[in-house]
Amino acid sequence: MAFVNLKNREVQVKIVYCGPGRGGKTTNLEYIYKKFHSRFKTEMVTIKTQGDRTIFFDFLPLGLGKIKGYDIKIQLYTVPGQVKYNATRKLVLRGVDGIVFVADSMAVRRKHNILSLKNLQENLATYNKSIFKIPLVFQYNKRDLASQGIPLLPISTLQKDLNSKLKAPALEASALEGKNVAETLKRIILLTVASLERELK
């Protein structure tokens, strides 16, 4: 539910990082915050439990400068990935304009990725949104673990499991090392802004 303020010529856009628990959603936002907060002068808000798991959401606002004369304000959120927090996860998705699905590349997390994507589709449906229509980018995270000998899912498997029908852009990443974190963000922003432009025409 993007909001266009014609008076200040400002557009507010909500992008949500989804995906299974411990997949690296919060780590993505923390990296973006560390990298850019001196430039954007924003603060990150997190609502966590003691064990560092997200219980409600993380929030990071970014002012992006102008696109076609409009000031673009991006609000980044993460949902809690743990299955038991579906009530709060659903709340965070309210009014979402674009989604990054952070999948965990570890072989042992294969089923968690698939179930989490299915849950996302169901939650979007309760807001009358289709996962096939909303701007979406996949991030296959934790690729760095390969160098430590931890079994990872091949990209082809991840694509087949998650992206065979959706055919969304997908990036390999390491949120911990910051690899492809900014690129993922850039991709979803471009997709989301393009989709808003189409909608407003």
Added chain:
Amino acid sequence: MTYCLGQPELDGIEQILKADLIDVGVHCVFLIDMAGNIIASLDNGENQHDIYSLAALAAGNFGAVSTMAKIIGEEEFSLLFHKGQKESIHFSKVLSDFLLITIFGQEISLGFLRLKVAEAIEKIKDNLGPSLGV
């Protein structure tokens, strides 16, 4: 579901918030949607806050409290209010998709505030309604 508001509507809303709330002693007021977007925000020039974070948290908090209400079989809780030592915060729903949030000090009573908020909301509806087609 993108929506736009133009200068006349936004000016109208800001005038209402100023005359009905800021001018009677409210420190800070903002109108947001349930996604956490900020439609209008005003303060008295003395009490400024990080409104982007407040808006995100307020939308989340309101959503959480509404869901709790449903779980125990209530339509909604009519009073949403947190009292602090110096400042308090009050939430009020506007139409089905918006929230009016006021932050105020001890100079004004909760009863008076609720009265003024209710008046402001009636007027805001006239400004929001036509643009949103409700």
